[in-house]
Amino acid sequence: MSIMVQSSKAHDRSLGEWFYDIQRSSIKLPRFQRMEAWDRNRIASFLDTVISNLPMGVVLILQVDGNENEKFVSRHISTAEPEKEGTVTQHLLDGQQRLTAFWRAMHNNYDYETFFVYHPEFDPRSEKAGEEVQVFMKPRWFDKQGRRMPLWANDPRSTLERGLFPISLLRPGDMSAEISGWLANATQHLKPMGGQDDAFEKLQAYMTLQEKLKDAINQLRERVTHFNLPYLALPAATPKEVALQVFINMNTNSKPLSLYDIIVAEVESVAGSSLHDLEARLDSHCPYSKRYAELRDLILSTSALLQDKAPNNRGMIEMNKQVLVNNWEHLERGLERMATFLASQGIYDAARLPTNAVLPVIAACYELIPDDGDYRGKAETLLQRYIWSAFFTDRYENSSASRAYADFKALKVVLQNHQFDESHVAKVPVLDRNEYPLATVDELLAAGWPKSMGIEARGVLAVTTYLEARDFADNQPASYQNLRQREYHHIFPDALLQEAELPSSLALNCALITWRTNRVIGRKDPLDYLKERVDWAGEDTVRQRMRTHLIDYDRLAEAKYGDLGDAVEVEKLRGDFDAFLRDRAERVARAVGDLACGRHPDVHALWQGAEVEEA
Structure with missing residues (x-):
């Protein structure tokens, strides 16, 4: 049977069977699983689901071909330490919290909680019509003498007088001696003495109570033992990495592993x-x-x-x-x-x-x-x-x-x-440049906004930070400390380009610079827009700083527009913006060519080369 067929079909298994598997250590937990995570209220809710015989989700196991073939280092379910190790046949991948809560509740071995079943029929104080059998959790603590408090929770008579009996009496297996012992201790004070006048009637009432208690306990025991907790099984041949991925996907904790x-x-x-x-x-x-x-x-x-x-x-x-x-x-x-x-x-x-x-x-x-x-x-x-x-x-x-x-x-x-x-x-x-050529100018022109996860878009920005990307205002070169204070800035303003229906969020239209307090985005010409947001330090100075971003100051200085309702002005903006992007793309491409060949691109050389070409 294939992994897909076998693992996608749910199989029935009773809690009694799960209990016996834990008991004989044929089912264990991969060591990577977290320890217990459920709080007392979630445990009580789970136990309520069981005794109410309500449906529950499936468990996931990985089948194991014996101890020597365990794919993972394993451990026992918490507090389940059998005297003799059995043969491991299953690793529990999902369902640890449920089966751990079940095992521990069936032994009532929590330090700070004791779980009971409340049965209104046996509560002499109960006056509520229609009250149902339910799980009752009693928080516990230790006093200065080391006694486990409250003391009544240790006493069968006191618990029965509250309509309670320990949930551990529902444990699968032969519990007749333990149930009889608890019943005897819980009802001993009701057993009549031989010399009493109404001893016979009291004895009958005493025996009737014991039988009712025993019947109520056994009915719930049957329900618990045969409660269906279905499972999906991954076959033993499942690769380790597949089993782990399935485990991660199915993990039911609020914070998955x-x-x-x-x-x-x-x-x-x-x-x-x-x-x-x-x-x-x-x-x-x-x-x-x-x-x-x-x-x-x-x-x-x-x-x-x-x-x-x-x-x-x-x-x-x-x-x-x-x-x-x-x-x-x-x-x-x-x-x-x-x-x-x-x-x-x-x-x-x-x-x-x-x-x-x-x-x-x-x-x-x-x-x-x-x-x-x-x-x-x-x-x-x-x-x-x-x-x-x-x-x-x-x-x-x-x-x-x-x-x-x-x-x-x-x-x-x-x-x-x-x-x-x-x-x-x-x-x-x-x-290998035959298989993986460097990005062309046209490809750089298409790179999106570098704040997103695009490789080439961030690459364009990385070229500028390699060249120091000096801040337009304070002239500080890019560094870990000051980049955290900079923002992604549209060189040609977003509002201006939107008015002309041109795309603005392109890597080549972005620079990392600090901002002034005034952040009102307006429909401005590029250089005016920059001047409002940067403490201007003189034209020549700013020109040199912009060159470390591979931005041509003079192109921005010429980019001035009137009413964009005029088709001529829109066409001028379109032409200027395209020319600006292509000019910057060509400089980035030359820098990338140097970097990918192991050379250090020099800002001045990049601009001198352009000036020679223009001449």
Whole structure:
């Protein structure tokens, strides 16, 4: 039977059967599962559902072909520790909270709660018509003498006088002795003495009460034992990564587990180390790494590459967790240098990073790059070529993890040869210009607003921050600190372009600059618009600052418009805007060509080249 057929069909199973499976340890929990999470009220609600015989959702199991074939390190359900280990036949993937609550309630072994069944027929104080049998939860605490309070909850007579009996009496299996013992203790005070005049009548009443209690308990026991909790089963042949993905998708907690949560538990089980502690150490040693992505994502994806696994869910699941811990110093060093390298390329945070697929590749490559010397410079030039090619080709638009893995494997081969040359570099897929040419001017013209997730759009902005993208007002070069204070700014005002029905939210119409307090968007000419929002510092000064954004000040100075109701003015705006975009696109393309070849584009050279061409 195929996985799809077998796992999509629900199978009936009674709580009695689930109980026996837990009891003989044939069903266990993968170690990655969280511990108990339900609060007392949710447990009581679940138990109410059972004794009311109401329907409940399905449980998910992974079948296991014996202890030696367990796909995951496993543990017992909480407090279920059989004296003799049985053969494991099932791993419980979804349903832990329900079955744990059931098992523990059937043993009433919670420290701070005791669960009872309230039966109004046996409550002498009850005057409510139509009151139903229900679960009653009594909070418990310990006094200074260590006694479990309230004391009445320990006393069968006192509980029966409240119409209660312990829910543990409903436990599947042979409970006759325990039930008889509890009944005897609960009703002993009602048993008549032999010398009483009405001893016979009292004895009959006593025996009738016991029989009624026993019948009520047994009826509920039958209901509990045969209560149907259906399950879906993944066959034992299900690949580990598939089972984990199904588990994540079906997890019913209010806060579902992530892959990182699972690997945390696996690391603890296999390596005896806390991944949370290691993450905290990484944060302390490499504080800049988290500017580019969540540390846990960087940990998993980079660790996968360090073990020659793809930086995706499957690779992260398959990697050896002991080796993950053993590689920790390599991981820390790689992530620290990754952050330094990206900053050297003018990329300072996740918000300005064109694609995060390059992060684990860069970090893992540093395992092969020395701390200093000529070879470090040569290797980092190769990394520069890699990231800018990733930003300005279409290689990472789809299947980015698998393509990052392929590029990493090729880069690793190149870096292992200190004498590598262009013939070796050309074998890195993303650097093959026949397969992955750099974006053309026309493609750059189509790039959208860089605040979104478009790779080329953010790439355009990244070129300007590489060139320092000096602020128009304070002349500060781009940095992690001041970029956080800047905003995405339309160079040709949005309102102006909308009036002419022209698209405004393009990467080439964007600059990251600070704003003045006045943010009223008006239909202004570009230069007037800028002057209102920037503390102007003189024409020549601002011209030089704009050049670090690859923006031509003189083109903006000429972009002046009257009434856009006039077709001539609209056509002029259209022509000026198109010319501005194309001029900027050509400069970006030249800069990208330098970066993707490992050269440093120089702002002055970019503008001098244009001036020579014009002359």
